[in-house]
Amino acid sequence: MNTAMISKNLGVLLLVEAASMLPSLLVAIIYKQNDISAFIITIIVLTIIGFIMYRIPARNKNFYTRDGFAIVSLGWILVSLFGALPFFISGAIPSYIDALFETVSGFTTTGSTILRDVESLPKGLLFWRSFTNWIGGMGVLVMMLAVLPAAGANTLHIMKAESPGPNPGKLVPKIGQSAKILYLMYIGLSLVQIVLLLIGGMPLFDTLIHTFSTAGTGGFSNMNNSVGAYNNLYFEIVIGVFMFLFGINFALYYQTLKGDIKSMIRDEEFRFYSFTAISAIVLITWNLWGSLFGTVWESLRHSFFQVSSIMTTTGFSSTNFDVWPVLSKTILIVLMFIGASAGSTGGGIKCLRFLLLFKTIKREVRRIIHPRAVYTVKYGGKTVSGDVLLGVMNYFFISIILFAISLILVSLDGFDMVSNFTAVAATINNIGPGLGMVGPTGNFADYSGLSKIVFSATMLFGRLEIYPMLILFAPTFWKRVNI
């Protein structure tokens, strides 16, 4: 490992984090609450440490895949550790582990919370909480790449390790340019949502909070009852639609903007994503109609919002879906694992992986019927290489293992099965609320410190798609000379 170069990059990352705290500081100053000094202290600490790390001289400028991975995993951990400071210093969240949980939940766009009363939090901290959602959605390091003037070829490893999906690519030949385009589209879509919510009459502060959380598919609200608190159909439609939009692969937006309008409809993953969402909405509407809500429109309203929220792994709620019938809840749990599209801001295992797994199964079935036949798995008209398919299957396996380990560790606290199961599912897939104790009206506050650390780790594993975090546990990774 090239420690000096890694430290240089991490230093820049911390400086970027310090800069990204400035808007929150501004909000804190405007509302004159007790969180101003917490932000100022954190920003100063970040700047000093970031600057020192940046100034470490690097004799050897070589930079390989493992260094890129190290930057991503260590970077996310560092950013979370420092991002928790404002909560802790201001005293809003007295326990540092709780503050860390909240920050990791923010950056990984999970949206799980340990706060029993969100509304009592100072405005600056509320803003920072949602802002971490926004930055974490497109990626902290992608932002660094977009901001830095000279992003070289080596930084591709960073982008690859941070971007979701089995085979992330660049939009344009230059990586720095790609990162800029991604963020511009991200900002553009966010602006549209802000305008639409403002037109509907949502207060500016609430608009910003909800837009940041929607864009990053995070799900932090400033209301205890999430979006449901407004009980406003217009807000639910706008947020519901935008959650769905942010769950689409951003490369498709780029192609559409470039003039290839049909590219989105032609895209297999988009079709799979839409088809799954629509089927789930129809099923849940049918299930809710008559049992919980009197009219079909009322059922449709909540089923649409909840499906969009859970599938894109946002985690907003318009109503307490913990009291829904079992079929509806089960469908929601299944959606948790499917997740959003690759290359979007959403989490989960991703539609693309499911699509490829289905295609592989189809091939296996055909092989039994025609043992000597040669079939290739195709996606978008192109043959998918065996390596990619194997990677998808491995990913699936390792997700299950990770899920099992986390579930066992969390079970030590002795809470009920549904709560534990959905809590792990909600954190590993970066959704936010689960069912039972951690349902839309509940929170993670009652879990023990150990469980909260486990949850924080699972969220990071889920957001970075396991491997960047997993290599931290490989002993050879830490050696200077890797053999």
Added chain:
Amino acid sequence: MKIIIIGDGKVGHSLAEHLSQENHDVTIIDKNPEALRKASEALDVMCIQGNGVSTKVMLEAGVKNADLLIAATSSDEMNMVCALTGRKLGAGHTIARIRDPEYADELSVLKTELGLDLVINPEQAAAREIARLLRFPSAADIEHFAKGRIEFVEIAATHDMPIIGIPLKNLAGKYFSNILIGVVKRGNEVIIPNGDFKIATDDRLNIIGRPNDVFAFCKQMGKCTQKIKKVMVVGGGMIAHYLAMNLKLNDIKVKIIEMNRERSIELAEILPDTLVINGDGTDKTLLDSENLSEMDAFIALTGRDEENLISAMMAKQSGVKKVIVKTTRIDNPVLFHDLGVDSVVSPKLITTNYILKYVRGLSNAMGNPAETVYKIVDGEAEVLEFVANKTIKFLNTPLKDLKLLKGIIIGAIARKNDIIIPHGDDMIKQGDNVIVISIDKRITDFNEVIAPVGGF
């Protein structure tokens, strides 16, 4: 600029590397996923897998908005089709690699008919380079600037030179009146010598000056041996073919040793004035019986770097003064220099440099682009030629008042018929051809050689 490179071979990869470093948007098309994987991991470029001739693939690569398309696959015909299709689909400029000697004579027709802007023949270019080296045997590398008025020569310092071990400032009047030692390469280190610098044996000196003065300097150093009359070439490939044709014009006798019987016959047919010998170029007895020790120069041109190196070492052992080796894969000429090889010729690097030169000319339509760019001392430094026009911010300022960036030297100024080896009081005037040596920096505009005011 948006550049599409078709063919991710040796030349394609090297081009992509340099062009992406010069901040162009590069897209590579190739059929081989393995080669593309390597490129996408090492370079900041976009890779597309597919057949470069296919319109669909080309459109996917964005040929419509591409400023330049470079066809560098292994097949001439494919390159022609790629360039033609690319041009029809909207590529601004097209470059194709065409190497078969049969097409070489028809290049002008091909160029106009296919709408090609540049045709590069690596073998022919390599042969030309070798011929140039043979004309000045003591130099390991020669480049020309300002239409041949300035010469840039690399020579190796030997222990019998009178300048070894004496600080340069003490030698100034005696030897260095009209030339400048721009860069010295010692081992792996690139040094810009100052007055206190002492030349040591085995240093590689890069000298800049008027061709006559450089020649006179070499003569003083005892480095100018007799003219080369007899050359032995091992490996009868396309370079040998072009080289033999080229050297015939200079009345140099060429003996080609080729392993393959059919190819030998073919060569003998095309090159009636050249002696073609069918045999193994690494066979010492054969080389001796063909009077290896009597040869003025020995050139190893087989397709295998190892064989070239072995025959070159045998030649050196037999006392041949000038030994040139062609490399195909090995990128590190230092290895060869350490083993006693005088000059190393890499068709890949020559091709890359040639195309880079063209691209730089294209991309800098505004500002003050480099006219010529050569990579020297194994690619670690560049020599650039600029023509000073009105956009230069430091015209008529004495050089001693200029804050040049670290690693930049003004090597020579060609003004009308004068060649000036600049000193502190000299200044750059409009219309001058200025030769700049740059180490470790990439300069694309003449104004960049000055440290920016108030910047980092």
